[in-house]
Amino acid sequence: MTDAVTRERFERLLLPHMDAAYSLARWLMRHDALAEEAVQEAYLRAFRFFESMRGEEARPWLLGIVRNVCYTALQQGRGTAACDAFEDERHGEDAVAPGAVVSFPINPELAAIESADRELVHRSLDALADEFREALVLREIHGYSYREIATIVGAPIGTVMSRISRGRRLLQRLLADGIERKDTAA
């Protein structure tokens, strides 16, 4: 394949997913400029390895690269400090089996969720451990299927299901706690 043909194919298949790439990077890095950097790096890497993308869906393939770039950057100390609000739970319950029961508290939590504002939703998502935040972002914001998410994060579908379920439970609790704190401070 000539360089021109490769480039044309790359642009046709991968550039339409740049917004999705940025959105995922932003949620993982929690920083605008670092997310931009990660997307740049991911596209460069994708271009370098583009020939290896054969018969795969372009979007999950690209987002898998974005994810790897982000986690590499975070491991190297770039990116914002992670909030450890849920570290105890993370370590205490991380061995949860795929499909494990995750029960939701029932209403009146509904009122708390419905009254959450933008700031609280962002703060609560940021407070989640990485694997829960990325699963929820990919599902709720990007609308990917479980199978697509499994491809992107390189995990079995059962693990994806479990992370989405637990992520929702944790997020719901964070929103309810945030509303409570607001009410108390008022």
Next chain:
Amino acid sequence: MNCRDAAKIMDAYADGELELANAVALEEHLNVCQRCRGIERNLGALRGAVQAHTGLERADRKSVV
């Protein structure tokens, strides 16, 4: 189906990822269980809150390669 079984598949149901037989069984349970209906409603509200408040703005970019 009892509430424990319903809780195991509630997320997959809300995400449209549940196979038909289980979806029908869960819907039958939801018809008679107020508690599980509340859980289902919370899931929908949570998604609504996340989607309503997570639009990200970014500058247009040019080709990166």
